[in-house]
Amino acid sequence: MSWPCVGEAGRTGDWRIGRPVLDPEKCIAAKKNRILCMQCWVFCPDNVITRTVPPTIDLEYCKGCGICAAVCPSQAIEMHPEHEHGASTEREDLSCGC
């Protein structure tokens, strides 16, 4: 039997080749300062985006799929190449990150 734990597959943020960056000036929720739109939150397969104003993205576990950028109606999220932000040199074993 296993017990629930964040990061079952390790630091899945290491999978990324592109990192989502949210621009609050384009984000509908941020501009209106209330919970609106939330398409990125709804469609993230990995539950790494918060339902907040503006939404935040947990880069520890974000796999960089780019769905959030693709569904955002105001193009507030852009995928930046991961190497621009410096590749992580930390190597985790298969242990859980929580």
Next chain:
Amino acid sequence: MSMARLPSGRTFPVAVNTSSVAVITGNKAAAEAARLARVEVIAAYPITPQSGVVEALASYVEAGMLDAEFITVESEHSAMSVCIGSSIAGSRVFTATSANGLAYMSEQLSWVAGSRLPVVMGCANRAMSAPWNVLNDQQDSMSQRDHGWIQLYCRDNQEILDTFLQAFRLAETLSLPVMVCYDGFILSHTVMPVDVPSQEQVDSFLPPLAAQTILDIADPRNINPVTLANPRKNGNSVLCHGYMEFRYLMQQALDKALTAIVDVDKEYEEHFGRSCGGLTWSYALEDAEVALIAAGSLANEATVAADALREEGIAAGVLGIRSYRPFPDARVAQELKQARLAVVFDKSLTYGYGGPIYVDVQAALYRHKGTAEVHGYIGGLGGRDINAHQLSGAVQESLSWMKQEQAPKPINWLNLQL
């Protein structure tokens, strides 16, 4: 206190005022045991010669004599799947099958054992196909002996009822599944007197299942997930077992079963006045030079052969194998200490080698430095009848090989008609 007497001559006391003797088939005895054990979920699928068990249980449930969920599944694989689901959810479960049905659920037999679920199942032993044959031999259960189930063989219908009741206690104590094997048609369909205990008597021996509450929303767990070769850390950085450690623990439980089977049988005797012998039972073995060895009803027939051999001046006895898995090798070696010859009668083959009981007895003697010579016979396949005369004839043949210092073939066939 009256005494009931079985065809083999075995007698046992019957407390008439708290239980009753019924003249019933082996299948009915199995069903009675499941009813008395208050099983909660029954998975039912028909196959000759087991169908009588689930038919009887259906009538009990519909008559309100047994408060259980009766699930008529669409295959044996699903029968065991239902047992797995119900057992994990915390209910006492039961099913029965034979031959092809047992083979069909083979992957689930392994699943149950590996999950350490206390499932009890009846196997009305029947020949494996191809070709088709619905009659008795032990190939079915023998072919499934490696999964980790306890396998107990019954010599008569009384023992069927008794063994099932003991099986629930064993399974729930050890967290291991138990297969209760009995010869199809020979026992499943023939009637014998069986002392059926009262519900009160059984309740005092078999308490309700104390199941763990695994399915708990407040403490969710992932049950039977994928494991890896090596230990792996959990969310609290505690190193947890790899697959091999789980399998080791299962084997350990089967080792413990060697003692538990004896203990539970003793306790059963205290409650009900009858013993099944524990790991093995014996007949006229103490001073025997020749031991006839078999499992199930054939071992009963062997007692008649042993008597006949004694009349001819051969000191013969019988070692009945009750627990085949775990194999009681120390006990077997002990029981054969004084014997010169052990003649093993198997109603199955581990093809490409020899009779499974024969092979395991040989290994047991070798391991414990036993001195008896071991000969093996294969007979009774596909329901071919074996009588005491053929058994004693085989022993005579074995003895003559010994006298002539002839090495017997590893497989000798009883009543083969090529």
Next chain:
Amino acid sequence: METPMTTNILNLPEKEYLLPGNRACAGCSVGIAFRHVTKALEGKAVLVVPASCFTVLCGMYPTSSVTLPVMNCAFPSTAASASGIAAALKKQGRTDITVVAVAGDGGTADIGIQALSGAAERNADILFICYDNEAYMNTGTQRSGLTPMGAYTTTTPSVGKLQFPKDIPAIMEAHGVSYIATASPGYPGDLYDKVYKARFMKGTRYIQINAPCPAGWGYPASDTVKMARKAVETGAFILFEIEGGHYRLTGHSLRLAGGKDRRPIAEYLSEQARYSRTDDDTIAMVQRRVDERWHAALKRHYSEKVEEDV
């Protein structure tokens, strides 16, 4: 029968049951779908999971990515294992959890179909959810009974699959189950509503979720939602429910029925590398089949329409 408004995504419950850092591929539609399935279940369920991608998503021993009880089971056995849990819970008088089987297309329509049929015939008290990524994706994209006509898989490598997929909702309908629905991760409100409704019903309920797979279908991970929507926009996947025998279209399929242009199938197939070698004749066959099924769906929807339906 009243047509309820589809739940707005802003009204979806916030609590999450799938934890970040799981083993699913980047862009996996199953993650999207099951975030909303588990929201609709409010965590009050036990998931019964056979060998499949979802097994891997749920995690390897000793860590789990799902904050619900999960019972892993043998591949053919999902509906039977789930039946067993349901029987035990009934015997124990427990009504606090829904038994939810979660199988892929193989575990539902091929190796799992016998157990599913048996459970449906017995009207076992389980909610069976099939997420259909249209091949045996967990083992590397081999063809299943639900792989579409013409699609490349590793076991149909030269000319693509030669047969149309099985129609499991129709098979479920033939078993007379009380609730059958299709849903899509592209339309989470519709998906949530169907699971929520099914959760409170008794007997066997069946929901089939279209599950686009970037790795197996051959499209960029970022396009999963686009692909899910395209499937519905072309009519390749139709959103409907059959409740007590009453059929109705839902969500975007209902909007399409109202006259919005249905997109040609080529718009959907051309985006997926698994169709890159599919010939035009096959694509035409697929279009014809999509058209036939769409028109049958429309016909059925309108013939069974009652006053309150939209």
